[in-house]
Amino acid sequence: MKTVYCIGELLIDFVAEKQGSDLSKADEFTKKPGGAPANVACAIAKLGGDSRFVGCVGFDPFGTFLLNVLEKSHVDISLAQRSKHFTTLAFVSLAENGERDFVFSRGADKKLKYDSGIKKGFNGHMVHLGAATALLGGDLEEAYGRYFFDALTQDAFISFDPNFRGDLWKEEEETFIKKCTTFIEKSHLCKFSLEEAQLLSGEDDIEKACDVLHKKGAQIITVTLGGKGTLVSTANIKTIVPSITVNPVDTTGAGDAFIGCLLYQISSLAHPTAILKDDELLLKMVKKANIAGAITTTNYGAIPSLPTLEQLKEKSEA
Template identity: 70%
Template structure:
């Protein structure tokens, strides 16, 4: 089984309780572990896979809490770093349909320093790059770019999720798209929301968006569509894979559960090349990953809601 290395942010989600989608009216918050790459690492470990988290937290109680949560989920945190800067925080509100609104208070995640000794660990393994905060400058962005090219030299399977957050980019979407380009070009698998696919491809139609993303270099493209399932696209074929019917209460982490489950299944393959040649195999994997994402929306909190392998068996 291949190991999956997840690079990016690990942070505290303060989730507003007992209110709608307006953070200004929130009074009570519950502390949860969050950060898309960390969620992906936990999703893989919960399914029985091998995952390692590469990121930075503060040397403070919140940072200690976060690393302990990952350890409890059997994620390897030996490559995580600690900083004197305070742990990154996100304040999250949930609407009645489970959709989220974010406000970030950024801190230690940006302080991740590139470690050249990690390169050898990528050899014939999987690198997952979650980009929510990774392209906002600082040592993290430099490390993020280094790890992409390290993985390319080690025959790694590379996965990219742009994790676009409007609050972080404000009116600077052009810069976001430009910074995503090398990762779309070099990654074997790209996971997008519909908004992200349209933004990066500059195409409204999702089939045209897939074609444009393939033209940029992406081998396999998935566009998650919530309750409508996932559009799976390769350079040769496209198909929308339905999801399962659930009553969502919190969509936090659903996309991370999806890509984590997909990467877990890829990590079990004897040869990564089979995902490029066997569309039926990919369809089966995406169907299972859809189920993982859907189950995650039925509970509050991303990591706590991630499914175990037994929940995905028909």
């Protein structure tokens, strides 16, 4: 079993209890652990895989809460850092017009310092870069770029998820696209939502979008399509792998469950890069990862809804 290093942010989402009013009117919030790379680390560990989280939280009680959540999910947090800066907080509400009202108070996540000792562990293992806040500057962006370089030079299997958040990149989409291109060029596996694939390629048509992204260097592309499943695109295939039918109540974290489950399966290969040459196996793995995504939508909250291996097996055999 290979180790998957998940690098990026871990933060608190304060979600307004009463949806349908903007943040100026919301008066009750629920504290939830957030941060896509941390969710992915939990998804892998909950399935029985070996994941390590590399990110930074504050010394405050929110930082303690977040690290406890990861530890309870069996994620190795020995490489996580703490800073005197407060833990990053996001406040979210769905306003009356259906738009997300969002306030982001960025703190410790951007203070992640590059640690040159970590790269030795990358050799032959896997690195997942879930960009979200990592391309927004700060020490985190520098550390991110250096870990990416280390992953390349240490022959790690590299997975990239841009985690585009429109709220964070208003009027700055071109910068986002440029920054992502560096990672797309050299990663073995890219996970996009439909919106991301369209934005990063400049093409509305999903198949053409994949062609543009392959030309940029992307090897395996997965485009998650909610209830419809996942489009898988490699040099030789372009096919939609359907998901299962569920009654979704909250889709938060489905994408993280999907990529976490896919990485978990790849981590069981003697040589993770072997998946680049085995489309048949890739499609089988995506089918299972779709089920992990689907299960996550059937409960509230991202981390509590991630499936265990038993739940995944049960649904796969149903």
